Amino acid sequence: xxxxxxxxxxxxxxxxxxxxxxxxxxxxxxxxxxxxxxxxxxxxxxxxxxxxxxxxxxxxxxxxxxxxxxxxxxxxxxxxxxxxxxxxxxxxxxxxxxxxxxxxxxxxxxxxxxxxxxxxxxxxxxxxxxxxxxxxxxxxxxxxxxxxxxxxxxxxxxxxxxxxxxxxxxxxxxxxxxxxxxxxxxxxxxxxxxxxxxxxxxxxxxxxxxxxxxxxxxxxxxxxxxxxxxxxxxxxxxxxxxxxxxxxxxxxxxxxxxxxxxxxxxxxxxxxxxxxxxxxxxxxxxxxxxxxxxxxxxxxxxxxxxxxxxxxxxxxxxxxxxxxxxxxxxxxxxxxxxxxxxxxxxxxxxxxxxxxxxxxxxxxxxxxxxxxxxxxxx
Amino acid sequence: xxxxxxxxxxxxxxxxxxxxxxxxxxxxxxxxxxxxxxxxxxxxxxxxxxxxxxxxxxxxxxxxxxxxxxxxxxxxxxxxxxxxxxxxxxxxxxxxxxxxxxxxxxxxxxxxxxxxxxxxxxxxxxxxxxxxxxxxxxxxxxxxxxxxxxxxxxxxxxxxxxxxxxxxxxxxxxxxxxxxxxxxxxxxxxxxxxxxxxxxxxxxxxxxxxxxxxxxxxxxxxxxxxxxxxxxxxxxxxxxxxxxxxxxxxxxxxxxxxxxxxxxxxxxxxxxxxxxxxxxxxxxxx
Numbered sequence: 240x241x242x243x244x245x246x247x248x249x250x251x252x253x254x255x256x257x258x259x260x261x262x263x264x265x266x267x268x269x270x271x272x273x274x275x276x277x278x279x280x281x282x283x284x285x286x287x288x289x290x291x292x293x294x295x296x297x298x299x300x301x302x303x304x305x306x307x308x309x310x311x312x313x314x315x316x317x318x319x320x321x322x323x324x325x326x327x328x329x330x331x332x333x334x335x336x337x338x339x340x341x342x343x344x345x346x347x348x349x350x351x352x353x354x355x356x357x358x359x360x361x362x363x364x365x366x367x368x369x370x371x372x373x374x375x376x377x378x379x380x381x382x383x384x385x386x387x388x389x390x391x392x393x394x395x396x397x398x399x400x401x402x403x404x405x406x407x408x409x410x411x412x413x414x415x416x417x418x419x420x421x422x423x424x425x426x427x428x429x430x431x432x433x434x435x436x437x438x439x440x441x442x443x444x445x446x447x448x449x450x451x452x453x454x455x456x457x458x459x460x461x462x463x464x465x466x467x468x469x470x471x472x473x474x475x476x477x478x479x480x481x482x483x484x485x486x487x488x489x490x491x492x493x494x495x496x497x498x499x500x501x502x503x504x505x506x507x508x509x510x511x512x513x514x515x516x517x518x519x520x521x522x523x524x525x526x527x528x529x530x531x532x533x534x535x536x537x538x539x540x541x542x543x544x545x546x547x548x549x550x551x552x553x554x555x556x557x558x559x560x561x562x563x564x565x566x567x568x569x570x571x572x573x574x575x576x577x578x579x580x581x582x583x584x585x586x587x588x589x590x591x592x593x594x595x596x597x598x599x600x601x602x603x604x605x606x607x608x609x610x611x612x613x614x615x616x617x
Numbered sequence: 618x619x620x621x622x623x624x625x626x627x628x629x630x631x632x633x634x635x636x637x638x639x640x641x642x643x644x645x646x647x648x649x650x651x652x653x654x655x656x657x658x659x660x661x662x663x664x665x666x667x668x669x670x671x672x673x674x675x676x677x678x679x680x681x682x683x684x685x686x687x688x689x690x691x692x693x694x695x696x697x698x699x700x701x702x703x704x705x706x707x708x709x710x711x712x713x714x715x716x717x718x719x720x721x722x723x724x725x726x727x728x729x730x731x732x733x734x735x736x737x738x739x740x741x742x743x744x745x746x747x748x749x750x751x752x753x754x755x756x757x758x759x760x761x762x763x764x765x766x767x768x769x770x771x772x773x774x775x776x777x778x779x780x781x782x783x784x785x786x787x788x789x790x791x792x793x794x795x796x797x798x799x800x801x802x803x804x805x806x807x808x809x810x811x812x813x814x815x816x817x818x819x820x821x822x823x824x825x826x827x828x829x830x831x832x833x834x835x836x837x838x839x840x841x842x843x844x845x846x847x848x849x850x851x852x853x854x855x856x857x858x859x860x861x862x863x864x865x866x867x868x869x870x871x872x873x874x875x876x877x878x879x880x881x882x883x884x885x886x887x888x889x890x891x892x893x894x895x896x897x898x899x900x901x902x903x
Contacts (some may be wrong), residue, residue, distance in 0.1 A: 345720055347800045347830050347867075350727045365872050382724040423719055452866065453719035455694055482864045486856070497798060497864025498772025498827055501853040506894045508856045517857070519864040550774045550781070552757035553644065582760060582781060603778070603896050 240449045243286045245328045246463050247445035250422060251429070254414035257407075257441050261330030270311030273329040274304040280332035283310045285317065285324040288468040290363070295319045300332060322468060333443055334436030339398060340364050341412065342428035343380075343419045352380045352419065354390070354412065358398040361431040386416045407440045422460060423453030472535050479531040481520055488513025490610050491536035491545040491574075493529070495520050495554065503548045506603055512611035515542045529559075530566035537572055544613040546606060547578040549588075556580040556588030567595055575613040579606040619747040619792040620767070620812040620819070621710060621738070622686065626751045629675065629684040629708070630655035631691050631699050633665055637714075638690035641755050642666065645688075648758040650751045653682040675699075675706035686710040688744060688753050693717035696740065700726050704735050711803070712753050713739035720866070723801040730803065737803025741866065743773045743795035746780075756780075756793060764789015766902065767813035769806060770825035771798050771865070775853060778895050779823060786899045791819040798865025800829065806836035814844055821847050821902050824889075826880055828854030829868045833880035841887035849901045850884050851892045852877045 242250070248258045260277055263286065264270040274281045285297030292298050297319050301307035307329060317324045338361035346353040357375045359367050367374055376397030378390045391412040395405050411432065419427040426448040433443050454461040466474055476483030482497065486504070490512050494500035497519045504514040516539070520532050536542055549559050560580065579600040580588040589599055598613065600606035628645070632638040633655025643666060646652050654670045657663075661673030672678035675687065687708045691699040696715045703711050711730070718726075718740045730737055738745060744754010749763040755773075761780040768790055770776040776795055783790065794809050796802055806824060813819045822844075826833040833852065840848055855877045857863045859870040870876055881891050890901045 345724065345800070348835075350724055350801050352721075352724065368872075382721065382728050420721070423721055425720060450720050452693065452717045453721065456719075484858070484861050484863065486858065494774075496772065496774025497868065498770070498775030498825070498853050499778060501827060501857055501863050501868070502775055502778075502851075502895060504857070505853060505855045509893060514856060517861075517863055550777050552760065552774065552777045553640075553755060582777065583757065603894060 240451055240454065240464055241288045241468065242447040242449065242463055243288065243326070243465065244284065244445055245286055245326070247447040248442060250418050250447065251414060251442055251445050254418045256411050256414040256418070256429070257439065258445070259330040259333055259441055259443060261328055263326050263328050264311065265315075265326050267308045267312035267315060270327055270329050271304045271308035274301060274307035277329070277331045281307050282330045282332050283307055283314055284328040284330065285314050285319060286326040286328055287319045287322045287324055288465060289320045289322055292319060297324065325467065333433055333441055335433045336436055337434040338431035339400070339433070340367070340430045341415060341432045342426065342430065343415055343424070344426045346379065349379055351382055354378045354380060354386065354394060354416070356394045356398050364430060380416070385420070386413065403438070404434065404440055411440060411442070418447070422447065423450045423457060424448060425450050472538055476518070476532075476535050479528060481518060481528065481532055481535070483535055484517040485539065486514050486516055488515045489541045489543040489614055491515045491539070491542040492548070493518050493520060493532050493536065493545060494548045495550060499548065499550060503546065503603070506607040507546070507610060510604070510607045510611050512607070512614060515539055526562040526565035529562040530569045533566050533570045533572060537570065537574070542574060544575045544577065544610055545572065546610045547576065548603070548606060549580050551580060551582035551585060551588070555584045556582060557584040557591060560588035560591040564591065564595060577606055577610045577613060579603065619750060620809070620816050621792060621794065622745050622747050622751045622753050624651070624750045626686050626753065627651055627653045627682065627684045628753055629653065629678050629682065629687045631675065631687055631689045631703065633657055633669070633671055634660050634663070635690055639665060641690065642669065644755070644758065645752055648752045650753065653684050654678050675702045675708065679706045679708065684708065686712065686753060689713040689715055689739075691715060697722035697726050700737065701729065704730055704733055709735060711735065711737040712742070712744050713737060713803070714742060714744055714754050715739075716741040718799065720799070720801060723799060727801055727803060738794060739797040739803060741799045742797030742802070743776065745795070746790070746793045748790050754795065756795065760784060761793065762789040765791055765818060765820040767791050767809070767816065767819040767822045768793040768825070769809040769813070769822065770795055771827050771867070772825055772853065775895065776825060779825060779851075779898055782896055782899055788899055788902065791816060798827070798867050800867035805832050807839045810836060810839055810844060810848070814846060819846065821849070823898060823902070824848055824850045826850065826852045827865070827868050828852075828857050828863065828870050828877050829865070829875040831874065834883040837883035837887040837889065840884075840889060848889045849892065849898055850889050851895055851898060852880045852884075
């Protein structure tokens with residue numbers, strides 16, 4: 240789950256990371272009032288969950304409260320990469336001397352958190368990592384011990400931070416570590432961390448990604464989820480405990496198991512078709528789940544056929560077939576349906592489904608070919 | 618012969634009184650696995666399925682049963698604690714079926730287990746199957762026969778597909794290991810490849826990977842340097858869009874890393890035959 244900049248920075252501030260004075264507004268008049276209160280120049284920043292806000296014109300400077308109002312009303316009317324801007328953050332403008340990058344993420348290969356810093360801050364860090372990886376200092380953190388003072392000193396030395404800032408940097412690094420740890424983040428990032436004209440360290444921008452699997456212990460953070468950034472059908476699927484991801488094609492897929500669901504998409508493509516979605520109905524697919532999945536797939540007007548690919552292991556194919564039959568009565572889809580049942584009680588399942596007007600297939604290849612052919616006929 | 622589990626496996630089931638735990642205990646016993654007991658805090662002294670004792674703690678269970686392996690069906694929010702408990706009780710192989718463990722929990726677990734030298738398979742995995750001897754986890758027992766093919770996979774039902782496809786052409790399996798779909802797990806491809814390499818009963822290996830991370834690329838390096846037995850592979854997720862988690866927490870293409878195409882290329886360069894779909898695997902093994 241992604242957090243907005245203002246949410247991330249508010250969390251960082253709770254852990255002692257200095258952030259600019261500022262507030263969030265959802266209308267231009269409020270933005271003007273915030274600017275007035277802050278006095279002086281402000282930055283008006285769109286709050287949307289995509290990168291490249293600055294390039295899109297979603298981050299702008301305003302010298303007066305009037306200008307802040309104008310700029311805010313323009314930004315609030317924008318869409319950035321398809322997402323409507325509903326909020327702006329109005330921050331006091333900083334006098335920037337130097338920009339640094341500081342972030343913590345999970346290093347999958349090392350199985351440890353890694354703190355990364357670079358003197359080349361303010362830009363896309365993935366680009367820096369690709370073009371000049373030597374400019375990024377990485378320090379792995381023992382997940383059982385936490386970050387150590389010497390490690391933050393090593394990082395400060397590595398990015399050639401002037402000695403006078405070490406103490407403040409240490410505090411910020413520890414604050415960021417605690418925010419990462421206590422919020423179960425998978426990424427906590429300050430970019431840029433700036434040295435200001437009056438020689439202070441301030442986190443100008445912040446980003447956090449949270450581990451969805453850990454949200455059960457953070458009900459307060461779970462509430463921060465912004466549903467604007469998500470596809471409606473994916474939100475709907477989550478309610479039924481289904482994993483659904485919309486793709487661009489026209490063959491709907493309903494599969495048990497994530498690996499098999501990906502494979503089903505792949506084999507459709509291999510035989511010249513385009514999958515409309517990824518959908519894992521999980522184990523023990525009862526009628527209610529199958530019906531919900533069918534409805535969700537059919538909300539996509541592009542869908543011209545549905546392929547059911549079910550491997551019966553512990554889940555018996557005849558049970559799944561009954562689920563499909565009940566769901567068919569309820570949803571009454573009007574697209575061709577191809578079904579492949581394999582494994583435990585597959586024959587019984589196929590026999591049950593032969594009453595329904597479904598195209599059956601025995602192998603994965605056959606199922607894919609028949610789906611592609613069914614779509615071609617429409 | 619086999620790897621990790623065999624007829625000498627003495628298994629405890631953690632969370633044995635829960636729905637999943639109880640159901641799969643029944644399945645494992647029916648298969649012939651030696652289930653010596655289970656744990657469920659607060660239910661010590663009870664029995665399940667007639668003759669399987671339930672204990673309050675793993676420590677007591679190990680003392681009473683001399684179990685050497687544990688399978689974890691404990692819900693995700695308590696699962697890491699259950700793994701620490703098993704590790705501290707002297708279990709040498711922990712198999713965690715549970716899906717949805719927080720990734721920071723897994724980092725702490727993995728680093729702790731590494732310090733103690735304890736092996737874990739999973740989490741978010743179907744477990745292990747040595748046909749004819751033992752099954753630990755949820756892999757259906759009837760879809761595979763004993764044989765000389767070692768199978769290692771990040772997936773669940775996709776693995777069953779492959780086992781079943783092998784069975785249909787009369788090919789059997791030495792051991793099948795589901796290593797799980799999480800970004801951080803206990804046992805990876807290389808661990809299993811080296812075990813299969815050393816196992817006299819395994820003559821060929823099937824490795825089923827998917828998008829996300831770079832474990833398949835590392836496995837390819839290992840194969841080209843050390844593997845003496847032929848390896849056939851399949852990688853799921855060619856059509857997966859970047860930035861989306863495809864069901865498994867670890868199945869995600871991030872920052873240009875974890876692409877299926879890169880994995881296929883690395884494996885082919887290491888001399889691995891990569892199937893374009895799972896039904897091609899049996900013919901590539903011949």
